[in-house]
Amino acid sequence: MDEKKGRFGEYGGQYIPETLMAAVQELEAAYAAYSVDKAFQEELGELLANYAGRPSLLYFAEKMTADLGGAKIYLKREDLNHTGSHKINNVLGQVLLAKKMGKSRVIAETGAGQHGVATATAAALMGMECEIFMGKEDTIRQALNVYKMRLLGSKVNEVTSGTMTLKDAVNETMREWTSRMDDTLYVLGSVMGPHPFPTLVRDFQKVIGKEIKAQLMQAEGKLPDALIACVGGGSNAMGTFYEFIGEESVQLIGCEAAGLGLDTGQHAATMAMGSVGIFHGMKSYFCQDEYGQIAPVYSISAGLDYPGIGPEHAHLSEISRAEYVPVTDEEAVVAFEYLSRTEGIIPAIESAHALAYAAKLAPQLGKGKIIVVTLSGRGDKDVAAIARYRGEDLHD
Amino acid sequence: MTRITKAFEGNKALITFVTGGDPDIETTELLVLEMEKAGADLIEIGIPFSDPIAEGIVIQQADERALAAGCTTDKLFDMVARLRQKTEIPLVFMTYINPIFTYGKERFMAKCKECGIDGVIVPDMPFEEKGELQEFCDNHNICLISMIAPTSGDRAAKIANQAEGFLYCVSSLGVTGVRSDINMDIAGLIEGVKKVSGIPCAIGFGISSPEQAKKMASISDGVIVGSAIVRLVAQYGKESPAPVSEFVKGLKSGISTVSE
Numbered sequence: 001m002d003e004k005k006g007r008f009g010e011y012g013g014q015y016i017p018e019t020l021m022a023a024v025q026e027l028e029a030a031y032a033a034y035s036v037d038k039a040f041q042e043e044l045g046e047l048l049a050n051y052a053g054r055p056s057l058l059y060f061a062e063k064m065t066a067d068l069g070g071a072k073i074y075l076k077r078e079d080l081n082h083t084g085s086h087k088i089n090n091v092l093g094q095v096l097l098a099k100k101m102g103k104s105r106v107i108a109e110t111g112a113g114q115h116g117v118a119t120a121t122a123a124a125l126m127g128m129e130c131e132i133f134m135g136k137e138d139t140i141r142q143a144l145n146v147y148k149m150r151l152l153g154s155k156v157n158e159v160t161s162g163t164m165t166l167k168d169a170v171n172e173t174m175r176e177w178t179s180r181m182d183d184t185l186y187v188l189g190s191v192m193g194p195h196p197f198p199t200l201v202r203d204f205q206k207v208i209g210k211e212i213k214a215q216l217m218q219a220e221g222k223l224p225d226a227l228i229a230c231v232g233g234g235s236n237a238m239g240t241f242y243e244f245i246g247e248e249s250v251q252l253i254g255c256e257a258a259g260l261g262l263d264t265g266q267h268a269a270t271m272a273m274g275s276v277g278i279f280h281g282m283k284s285y286f287c288q289d290e291y292g293q294i295a296p297v298y299s300i301s302a303g304l305d306y307p308g309i310g311p312e313h314a315h316l317s318e319i320s321r322a323e324y325v326p327v328t329d330e331e332a333v334v335a336f337e338y339l340s341r342t343e344g345i346i347p348a349i350e351s352a353h354a355l356a357y358a359a360k361l362a363p364q365l366g367k368g369k370i371i372v373v374t375l376s377g378r379g380d381k382d383v384a385a386i387a388r389y390r391g392e393d394l395h396d
Numbered sequence: 397m398t399r400i401t402k403a404f405e406g407n408k409a410l411i412t413f414v415t416g417g418d419p420d421i422e423t424t425e426l427l428v429l430e431m432e433k434a435g436a437d438l439i440e441i442g443i444p445f446s447d448p449i450a451e452g453i454v455i456q457q458a459d460e461r462a463l464a465a466g467c468t469t470d471k472l473f474d475m476v477a478r479l480r481q482k483t484e485i486p487l488v489f490m491t492y493i494n495p496i497f498t499y500g501k502e503r504f505m506a507k508c509k510e511c512g513i514d515g516v517i518v519p520d521m522p523f524e525e526k527g528e529l530q531e532f533c534d535n536h537n538i539c540l541i542s543m544i545a546p547t548s549g550d551r552a553a554k555i556a557n558q559a560e561g562f563l564y565c566v567s568s569l570g571v572t573g574v575r576s577d578i579n580m581d582i583a584g585l586i587e588g589v590k591k592v593s594g595i596p597c598a599i600g601f602g603i604s605s606p607e608q609a610k611k612m613a614s615i616s617d618g619v620i621v622g623s624a625i626v627r628l629v630a631q632y633g634k635e636s637p638a639p640v641s642e643f644v645k646g647l648k649s650g651i652s653t654v655s656e
Contacts, residue, residue, distance in 0.1 A: 015493055017450045018522050018555075019566060022547035161456055162447060174449045179570030181547070278493045278528075279447065281520075291469050292498030293446040 006195020009318055011311035014194040016281045020174070023181035028196045030101045035203065040100065044093055051125065052081050052088045054207065058215035058372070063342050070362035071225065071369035075345070076212050078236060078376050085348065085377030086208060086236040087118035091187055093204035095122035098185035105129040105184040109173040111138055111166035111232065112303035112350065113145025114377055115189030120154035122187075130154040133173045135165040138302045145381060163296045166232075166306045170280055190233025191310035194281030198310050205239025212372050213243050225365060226251040229374040230353040231324060232268070232304040234313045236376035241322060251323070253361070254313060255353040257299030258326035268297035270309045271317055271324035277308075284311040300329040300389065303350040303377075331356040333389055336379060348377030349386065399486035399514050400539055400561040403437040404596040408651045409562075409618030410609070411598055412644055413440040413490065415458035415626055417467025419633045421475050427629070430637040432485045435648030437618070440517065441476070443469055443491035450519040452573025454623040458630065469499055473511045480512035488515040488541065488561075493528065501532040508538045515539030515561050523555045544589070545569075546580040556593040563589060565616065567601045573623045575602030583615040606650025613651040621647055 006012045014024060034040040048054040057077040065073045078086035091108075098106050106128050110116030116132040123130035132149050136158045139146050149156050162168040170193075177186040188197045191205070209227075216224055227244060229237035231254035244250040259267035267273065270285045277286040279294060287295040287307040299305045309324075316322035332349055335356035340346045347355060351374070358373045365371065379386075387394040403409045412431045416424050428439050444459035444467055451459070469491075476487060489508065496504045496518065508516065516538060521528060526540060533540040539561035544552045546569060556563055568580045586597045599612040600620030612619045621644075628643060629636045 013525055014522065015520050015525055015528075016522060017519050017545075018543045019450075019545040019547050019569060021522050021524070021545075021551065022549060161453075162460075167447060171447050171449050175452075175571045178450070181569070275498070278497050278520075280449075286494075288494070288498060290498070292492075292495040293463065294494070 006199065008312040008315035011282065011284050011314040012195055012198060013283050014281060015278050015283070016194045017178060019178050020181070023177060024194055026101070027185065030097060031196050031200050034097055034100055040096070044096055047092045047096065048089065048207065052092060054081070055211045055215070056080050058212060058219065060219070061343050064339070065362070067342060068359055068362040070367060071365040071371045073358060073362055074216065074370065074372045076208060076240065076372055076374045078208065078374060079347065079351070079378035083118045083121050084380065085114045085118065086205060086239060087115045087189060088121070089207055089239065090189070090201050090204040090235060091115070091118040091122040094185070094187040095119065095126050095128060098128065098187065099126050101185065103183055103185045106187045107131045107133065107173050107176050107184055108187045108189060109166065109169035110134050110189065111169065111305055112301065112381065113138065113142040113149070114303060116156070117145050117148050117152070119187050120149040120152035123154060124152045131157060133157045133159050133169045133176065135159045135163070135169050137164040138166065141302050141385060142381060166302070167294065190235040191238040191312060192233040192280060192282060192308060198282065198312055201235050202238045202242055202312060205235050206242040208236065208239035208374060209241060209243030212240065216370070216372065220370060223247055223250055224372045225249070225369040226253060226361060226371045228253045228255065228354045228358050228361070228371060230255045230304060230350045230376060231309060231313065232306045232350065233308070234310040236374050238310060238312055240374045241316070245321060252316065252321060253357065254322060254324040255327045255357045256324055257301055257304035257353060258328045259298045259300070261328055262326055266298040267326070268299045268305050268307065269326040270307065272326045279308060282311045284314040285309050300332065300385070301349040301353065303348070304353065325357055327353040327356045333386055335359060336382070336386055345375070346379035346383065347375050348379050349382040351376045398539065398561070399484065400438065403486050404562065404617050407437070408613040408654055409437040409596070409598060410435055410648050410651055411438045411440060411618055411620040412436040412625055413442060413620065413622030414629060415442040415444055415455060415462050416472045416475070417444060417462035417465055418458040418626070418629055419461060420465055421467065421471055423634050423636065425475050425479060426637045427640055428479055429483060430641040431644050432483055434641040434644035436485070436644055438486040438488065440488050440490045440620070440622070441472065443472055443489055443495055445492040445495055448492060450571055452571040452623060454574070454626050454630070455572050458626045469495055473507050476513055477511035486514045487512065488517055489513055490517040490519070493518050493521045496529065501529060502535065505532040505536040505538050509536035513538065515541050517541045517543070517564060519543065523551060544585065546582065546585060552585060552588055553592045556589040556595055559593065559595045562596040562598050562618065564620065565597050565599045567599050567603070567612070572601055574604040574627065586616055606646045609647045610650040610654055613654045619651060
């Protein structure tokens with residue numbers, strides 16, 4: 001893969017307005033320098049260890065394993081990180097990079113609010129001005145996160161264009177960056193967008209897979225048979241997979257949101273139902289119509305409610321190195337409840353998509369095999385919504 | 397000589413933009429003809445896109461209205477074919493890379509040729525990615541129009557060297573939309589281009605009055621006006637051809653006082 005041009009096979013690239021090219025090239029140059037800068041890496045390592053709480057646990061889900069009666073299930077506990085998800089890994093890297101670049105302001109999109117909260121947190125820590133763009137629909141679904149971001153000192157801009165969800169938040173953040181780039185860095189939340197973001201975000205997230213490898217080697221003395229992670233843009237999945245791409249025996253499985261079902265039109269299953277397109281700076285797979293209009297997508301999970309997927313995932317799928325499976329709202333909610341009851345861990349509804357598929361795969365793989373599921377975030381933010389899904393009259 | 401080159405012959409070119417299919421295809425068709433009569437030298441027709449990241453709120457909403465009214469790429473091709481029976485004014489499509497890519501790059505450019513489109517402007521396809529479309533444009537003599545921005549720096553000369561038709565010079569940072577003040581050093585940007593290329597330079601983004609048009613025309617080969625026209629279309633809908641015509645006449649008189 002020719003990473004110099006930001007391509008993963010034919011996917012990736014830099015499809016952005018001319019005005020933004022200078023900003024993206026500035027980031028590219030800064031990242032090339034700092035990614036090999038020892039002092040930068042040490043400072044980031046320090047933040048990950050003493051602020052984010054890394055390494056995160058690799059937890060053997062013994063009761064779940066016994067109950068499912070098949071492969072051993074381990075959970076990579078990204079939910080235990082500071083701010084409650086894997087998003088902190090990336091934002092600490094990007095906000096530190098922004099600071100080294102001499103920027104004083106960061107902007108970011110957010111869907112569920114996890115990336116927004118993480119960015120606001122890192123900005124507070126590092127003394128940067130911060131503005132978050134969030135679709136109006138999502139500000140309603142995740143009202144508590146909106147308040148958290150404000151509490152952390154960030155401004156939250158409600159996005160009312162288009163479908164008022166994650167893709168529109170990305171549009172608006174790109175527009176904002178186009179108008180102000182001298183003091184501002186766009187801290188993108190996933191392995192998507194124009195080069196160098198897919199590479200840079202993956203590099204900041206690959207710590208997940210590195211830790212899994214070392215921790216499992218210590219616990220079991222071998223590699224896992226399958227890695228499972230949920231996929232919206234795909235950052236926790238890419239971070240989980242990357243270390244294992246060369247380990248052909250390890251199955252890599254991404255779980256995308258099938259919403260109400262693939263045949264209902266109400267889903268965000270980009271790989272299952274989408275086609276190749278060019279949007280948000282990258283060539284990849286998108287949910288779109290015959291004229292290339294980006295389709296409105298739906299998922300119970302605001303974090304997976306995105307009509308595209310990172311270009312490296314598109315490439316891994318094309319070369320059959322990873323597979324992508326759809327998981328419905330209902331299956332995810334059942335898994336959300338199941339893990340809460342069985343292990344005493346309330347997962348993010350995003351991560352519950354991965355758990356749902358793990359529950360299917362464990363008996364199929366059978367005993368003696370090992371599955372690692374990345375628990376990308378904790379479920380506190382979702383409790384009220386799941387209660388409502390189950391018909392309870394509960395509000396945040 | 398191509399139709400686009402002719403637009404810049406002997407005068408400062410007035411380039412106007414409308415979003416295709418807003419409020420409906422029939423009105424767009426009328427608007428094109430009225431703008432030509434009012435003095436436009438080249439007309440850009442926007443193929444609406446669901447997520448126009450380079451546009452400000454005025455054109456975003458026009459795209460939403462057009463799509464909601466059922467506008468499609470095919471309907472605009474048909475409209476252009478009808479217009480070509482009536483006018484020889486240069487017509488270019490402005491749209492995002494995805495509608496072209498998804499339609500089929502070869503098929504899209506072949507259709508452009510067939511119905512009489514002269515060029516395409518693709519705001520989310522920078523110089524480094526133009527290989528995506530170049531050969532397909534070349535196959536059908538469709539002019540692939542390049543853009544430069546105040547942030548282009550050293551890249552501006554490189555872009556200008558390979559530019560076709562005219563060079564779209566973005567006046568300011570940010571997205572399209574009406575601005576009361578354009579304060580970037582656009583004159584310096586154009587002077588840099590002129591040192592390396594004879595390509596006509598037209599300034600766009602934020603031009604909304606005859607005075608601004610005059611000022612921008614004095615330092616370039618033409619001006620592009622979009623959001624200010626689309627705003628009138630939003631206000632007057634099907635009745636917009638008359639006020640748009642008046643407005644374009646005003647712009648034309650503004651720039652025709654600028655000597656060559």
